Amino acid sequence: MSSTDFVLAIEDLTVSFDGFKAVDALNMYIDNNELRVVIGPNGAGKTTVLDLICGKTKSTSGSIKFKNKELTKLPEHEIVRAGVGRKFQTPSIYENLTVYQNLEVSYPVGRSVWGSLTFKRTPEVIEQVHKIAAEVLLTEQLQMEAALLSHGQKQWLEIGMLLMQDPELLMLDEPVAGMSAKERDQTADLLNRICKNRSVLVIEHDMEFVKKIAHKVTVLHQGKILAEGPMEKVQADEKVIEVYLGH
Ligand SMILES: Nc1ncnc2c1ncn2[C@@H]1O[C@H](COP(=O)(O)OP(=O)(O)OP(=O)(O)O)[C@@H](O)[C@H]1O
Numbered sequence: 601m602s603s604t605d606f607v608l609a610i611e612d613l614t615v616s617f618d619g620f621k622a623v624d625a626l627n628m629y630i631d632n633n634e635l636r637v638v639i640g641p642n643g644a645g646k647t648t649v650l651d652l653i654c655g656k657t658k659s660t661s662g663s664i665k666f667k668n669k670e671l672t673k674l675p676e677h678e679i680v681r682a683g684v685g686r687k688f689q690t691p692s693i694y695e696n697l698t699v700y701q702n703l704e705v706s707y708p709v710g711r712s713v714w715g716s717l718t719f720k721r722t723p724e725v726i727e728q729v730h731k732i733a734a735e736v737l738l739t740e741q742l743q744m745e746a747a748l749l750s751h752g753q754k755q756w757l758e759i760g761m762l763l764m765q766d767p768e769l770l771m772l773d774e775p776v777a778g779m780s781a782k783e784r785d786q787t788a789d790l791l792n793r794i795c796k797n798r799s800v801l802v803i804e805h806d807m808e809f810v811k812k813i814a815h816k817v818t819v820l821h822q823g824k825i826l827a828e829g830p831m832e833k834v835q836a837d838e839k840v841i842e843v844y845l846g847h
Pocket residue numbers: 617622640641642643644645646647648649
């Protein structure tokens with residue numbers, strides 16, 4: 601089978617909304633420890649691809665294999681449990697809890713109703729909270745209420761909350777939207793670090809940022825792949841310039 605070596609293998613994936621194919625016979629393969637960026641014009645189907653992978657939207661046809669496990673028929677929570685983490689554009693942190701508490705409640709055992717009732721602050725949890733806080737540059741803010749963080753820090757906290765579950769595939773939708781230039785650079789470093797232990801799939805419009813992080817870029821247009829490869833190759837592609845980069 602073609603999918604064996606890939607963390608994620610998407611084959612012939614289609615979703616129609618009332619006859620409109622938002623994703624149209626898509627094939628996409630992501631390697632271990634690869635950082636892939638998906639770009640493309642508004643309405644190209646980028647967010648829909650993430651929705652399909654995390655099970656928020658069900659496909660019309662086709663296959664999504666994560667470590668050779670078919671995801672298309674699984675409910676969202678089982679996809680999370682299989683090792684797929686997804687961050688949406690708007691952060692979903694608990695504003696009135698501290699950074700520490702936000703990370704702590706994201707530890708896998710705290711996620712189910714049963715788990716949260718029996719939750720204990722074990723040495724493993726404490727160690728994991730400190731490790732992840734350092735990774736997302738929030739060690740100094742551990743005792744701060746999340747509401748008081750900057751916009752960029754809130755985004756990092758949410759990435760940290762996903763990392764608490766140690767996903768093998770992390771998906772991020774426009775992670776640097778609204779960030780300052782410095783925060784964008786720090787986020788690029790952060791993503792370059794975290795992809796050493798997992799695969800990362802990012803949707804982004806900021807080309808300067810994409811250049812700093814992408815191993816490969818996939819350009820989507822009308823639910824199909826217009827171009828794919830290293831940033832330099834994609835950037836020089838006439839079709840890509842015409843439908844996206846030239847605007
Ligand atoms: N649940 C849905 N029902 C009907 N149409 C949908 C649904 N979800 C997405 N679409 C349509 O599918 C197309 C692709 O949308 P999608 O949000 O995936 O694009 P995108 O590439 O992420 O765009 P953007 O850069 O603006 O976020 C759009 O035309 C959108 O209106």
